Amino acid sequence: xxxxxxxxxxxxxxxxxxxxxxxxxxxxxxxxxxxxxxxxxxxxxxxxxxxxxxxxxxxxxxxxxxxxxxxxxxxxxxxxxxxxxxxxxxxxxxxxxxxxxxxxxxxxxxxxxxxxxxxxxxxxxxxxxxxxxxxxxxxxxxxxxxxxxxxxxxxxxxxxxxxxxxxxxxxxxxxxxxxxxxxxxxxxxxxxxxxxxxxxxxxxxxxxxxxxxxxxxxxxxxxxxxxxxxxxxxxxxxxxxxxxxxxxxxxxxxxxxxxxxxxxxxxxxxxxxxxxxxxxxxxxxxxxxxxxxxxxxxxxxxxxxxxxxxxxxxxxxxxx
Amino acid sequence: xxxxxxxxxxxxxxxxxxxxxxxxxxxxxxxxxxxxxxxxxxxxxxxxxxxxxxxxxxxxxxxxxxxxxxxxxxxxxxxxxxxxxxxxxxxxxxxxxxxxxxxxxxxxxxxxxxxxxxxxxxxxxxxxxxxxxxxxxxxxxxxxxxxxxxxxxxxxxxxxxxxxxxxxxxxxxxxxxxxxxxxxxxxxxxxxxxxxxxxxxxxxxxxxxxxxxxxxxxxxxxxxxxxxxxxxxxxxxxxxxxxxxxxxxxxxxxxxxxxxxxxxxxxxxxxxxxxxxxxxxxxxxxxxxxxxxxxxxxxxxxx
Numbered sequence: 001x002x003x004x005x006x007x008x009x010x011x012x013x014x015x016x017x018x019x020x021x022x023x024x025x026x027x028x029x030x031x032x033x034x035x036x037x038x039x040x041x042x043x044x045x046x047x048x049x050x051x052x053x054x055x056x057x058x059x060x061x062x063x064x065x066x067x068x069x070x071x072x073x074x075x076x077x078x079x080x081x082x083x084x085x086x087x088x089x090x091x092x093x094x095x096x097x098x099x100x101x102x103x104x105x106x107x108x109x110x111x112x113x114x115x116x117x118x119x120x121x122x123x124x125x126x127x128x129x130x131x132x133x134x135x136x137x138x139x140x141x142x143x144x145x146x147x148x149x150x151x152x153x154x155x156x157x158x159x160x161x162x163x164x165x166x167x168x169x170x171x172x173x174x175x176x177x178x179x180x181x182x183x184x185x186x187x188x189x190x191x192x193x194x195x196x197x198x199x200x201x202x203x204x205x206x207x208x209x210x211x212x213x214x215x216x217x218x219x220x221x222x223x224x225x226x227x228x229x230x231x232x233x234x235x236x237x238x239x240x241x242x243x244x245x246x247x248x249x250x251x252x253x254x255x256x257x258x259x260x261x262x263x264x265x266x267x268x269x270x271x272x273x274x275x276x277x278x279x280x281x282x283x284x285x286x287x288x289x290x291x292x293x294x295x296x297x298x299x300x301x302x303x304x305x306x307x308x309x310x311x312x313x314x315x316x317x318x319x320x
Numbered sequence: 321x322x323x324x325x326x327x328x329x330x331x332x333x334x335x336x337x338x339x340x341x342x343x344x345x346x347x348x349x350x351x352x353x354x355x356x357x358x359x360x361x362x363x364x365x366x367x368x369x370x371x372x373x374x375x376x377x378x379x380x381x382x383x384x385x386x387x388x389x390x391x392x393x394x395x396x397x398x399x400x401x402x403x404x405x406x407x408x409x410x411x412x413x414x415x416x417x418x419x420x421x422x423x424x425x426x427x428x429x430x431x432x433x434x435x436x437x438x439x440x441x442x443x444x445x446x447x448x449x450x451x452x453x454x455x456x457x458x459x460x461x462x463x464x465x466x467x468x469x470x471x472x473x474x475x476x477x478x479x480x481x482x483x484x485x486x487x488x489x490x491x492x493x494x495x496x497x498x499x500x501x502x503x504x505x506x507x508x509x510x511x512x513x514x515x516x517x518x519x520x521x522x523x524x525x526x527x528x529x530x531x532x533x534x535x536x537x538x539x540x541x542x543x544x545x546x547x548x549x550x551x552x553x554x555x556x557x558x559x560x561x562x563x564x565x566x567x568x569x570x571x572x573x574x575x576x577x578x579x580x581x582x583x584x585x586x587x588x589x590x591x592x593x594x595x596x597x598x599x600x601x602x603x604x605x606x607x608x609x610x611x612x613x614x615x616x617x618x619x620x621x622x623x
Contacts, residue, residue, distance in 0.1 A: 064621070064622065064623075067459070067460055067463075068459065068463045069456060069459060069621070069622035069623075070621045070622065071621070088463040089462075089463045089464050092460070092461065092462070092463045095460065096460070097460040099456055099460070100623070101453075103454050103457045104454060104457065105448075105454055106452060107335075107336045112334065116327050116330060116331055117327075117457070117461055119323060119326060119327040119330065120323050120324055120327050120461050120462060121323065121461070122323055157457075160457065161460075164461070
């Protein structure tokens with residue numbers, strides 16, 4: 001399948017640009033909920049951009065504003081340089097999207113659902129078969145969507161998003177409902193699309209997946225971006241790297257390592273030594289010098305989940 | 321826009337509700353046709369029996385004049401000849417033959433069902449989209465909301481009209497054998513067909529207008545039930561109260577104008593409108609409802 005390349009027209013323009021986005025929902029019984037609070041975001045063309053945040057952090061609201069499904073209370077959302085509120089029709093053809101759960105007609109077959117969408121742009125019938133193939137649903141294309149599992153519906157929604165061969169894919173929790181092999185397939189697909197020049201903007205809770213497939217990430221907390229940039233840069237905002245050591249006599253080992261100038265803290269049944277994993281031999285050498293032999297020595301690398309938890313953790317209430 | 325309309329036409333024709341309703345109506349009409357066929361009798365003995373009974377009743381009618389006189393105090397109008405009067409009004413024989421000519425009265429009798437079908441199909445066309453959130457998916461393909469609603473409304477109106485006209489044509493076809501083989505085709509001439517086609521087209525138009533109204537209410541209310549509920553409350557309660565307490569407003573009621581449009585004449589009737597005026601008023605109501613629905617839809621946050 002020719003997935004096309006990133007169009008030259010947009011090469012110099014940010015694919016997604018969110019400035020000062022604020023979205024406030026007014027409650028029926030008075031009061032208001034601030035879903036997004038002054039969000040700034042810039043996504044350049046090509047690659048996979050992860051959009052992370054706990055439930056209620058404003059991810060879906062941001063996506064809705066980007067797709068013109070909701071109006072910003074303040075600020076602007078632009079796709080390919082065009083304002084999402086007023087000018088979206090100029091670029092919507094270049095955008096494929098899934099918003100929250102898959103929204104398709106349950107009494108139509110998967111193929112019929114795609115065929116109806118494709119008909120809006122007079123897409124050739126073969127294109128429907130192509131995308132069904134991509135998501136592994138060709139054999140079930142004739143079945144009614146209501147007979148699909150959640151994972152299959154999710155795949156069909158991805159197929160619908162891919163149908164118009166968009167330059168930008170906005171996928172809101174695309175791995176929802178997928179089994180592990182489905183998650184892996186979707187991850188490979190997203191990775192491949194990113195490598196082929198498409199821009200994939202993906203929100204997800206599955207942080208290990210995001211870490212494996214994304215080039216850039218933004219982490220949202222309470223409607224604000226708390227970290228943004230290349231994955232490696234965001235990871236560096238977490239705690240320092242170190243090694244974990246398991247020894248029988250922890251107090252003696254801690255004393256020995258501390259006397260050797262290393263910072264050591266207890267981490268459950270292990271000791272955490274703040275040292276680059278590449279210098280782990282210093283730890284075993286020091287312990288051996290004191291007649292202590294570790295039964296386990298492994299790097300304690302920071303991952304996206306750790307950084308995510310650190311950055312999005314609710315501040316603890318001071319004790320009364 | 322044409323692609324969008326084509327898609328909506330395809331979706332309308334593929335809908336389960338459309339298929340089920342069509343099937344139910346078709347089965348109902350076939351049963352009606354079979355029932356009429358079985359009950360109609362144009363055998364010579366039956367026809368002779370009717371004629372004998374008719375003659376007997378006419379004679380009874382004429383005999384009843386004897387001694388009662390005509391004119392002042394009698395029941396035959398002074399300007400009418402008793403024989404002509406009894407020939408025309410003096411017999412009440414139930415003809416066992418099905419008269420195809422009666423189709424022109426049967427179609428308006430079925431109009432209520434067709435109007436309800438139109439309302440239901442129009443409301444559910446968009447109500448299902450709200451229910452399954454497919455409007456959200458659709459808006460990621462066509463973000464101009466007015467176009468989206470306009471295409472849907474056009475598809476609903478056009479196909480409801482054709483659907484109802486086709487159902488009426490089917491009804492006309494399915495009862496034809498009963499008249500041709502077991503009844504009579506007397507009175508079935510060019511004027512009859514023109515009358516039937518005009519009636520069928522008006523009923524189709526009325527159903528299309530009802531579909532647009534149902535569609536507009538379901539667009540604004542975000543589900544089918546809202547449109548059906550509002551329709552029921554309006555027709556069953558609001559119009560009844562207005563007729564009872566504000567009779568001068570009757571000329572503006574949807575139900576009465578629908579009646580005037582379907583069965584009225586070219587002259588102003590009791591609602592104060594001719595058939596054409598009633599139709600235009602209904603169309604204006606549908607347009608107002610639709611404009612309101614579009615205005616709401618453009619402002620709405622989509623989930």
